Amino acid sequence: MRAAKSKEVNPLGMRQLEEGGPFVLSPTLCSARRVEFLRRGNIILGFYSTIAIASKKGQDIINQAEKKGELGQDTPIRIDMRPGGEIIQTNYGLFKKQFVNAGVHLTNQVFLMLYGNFEAYLADLVLDALTHTSSHPDPYE
Numbered sequence: 001m002r003a004a005k006s007k008e009v010n011p012l013g014m015r016q017l018e019e020g021g022p023f024v025l026s027p028t029l030c031s032a033r034r035v036e037f038l039r040r041g042n043i044i045l046g047f048y049s050t051i052a053i054a055s056k057k058g059q060d061i062i063n064q065a066e067k068k069g070e071l072g073q074d075t076p077i078r079i080d081m082r083p084g085g086e087i088i089q090t091n092y093g094l095f096k097k098q099f100v101n102a103g104v105h106l107t108n109q110v111f112l113m114l115y116g117n118f119e120a121y122l123a124d125l126v127l128d129a130l131t132h133t134s135s136h137p138d139p140y141e
Contacts, residue, residue, distance in 0.1 A: 127139055
């Protein structure tokens with residue numbers, strides 16, 4: 001009975017990193033193409049996580065300033081965009097209106113990046129197959 005209950009909680013037979021911590025899949029053989037695909041995906045998701053965390057922190061700080069009355073609709077805002085040196089100059093009301101959907105747009109962009117990564121993986125697999133099975137000198141053709 002206990003083994004059946006354990007199988008329901010962990011149907012893939014993953015191992016737990018630490019008590020109460022996350023589960024991971026056991027090691028498996030991986031082609032070089034699959035490793036590239038997963039590495040690119042992890043980089044994209046790492047980018048998304050970093051931007052999302054930084055944006056959340058910034059939003060919390062801005063919300064606190066707004067609640068304290070330090071920011072009004074007409075409060076001028078000047079943001080220095082490094083490394084190019086470009087500057088965004090606006091007021092708080094317009095800034096808030098412009099960036100209200102930024103999270104949605106970022107999520108859509110990350111989805112497209114992940115989808116493109118999957119397409120590249122499939123194209124690489126097809127190219128590898130054509131390279132190994134085709135008599136054509138240039139599989140790209």
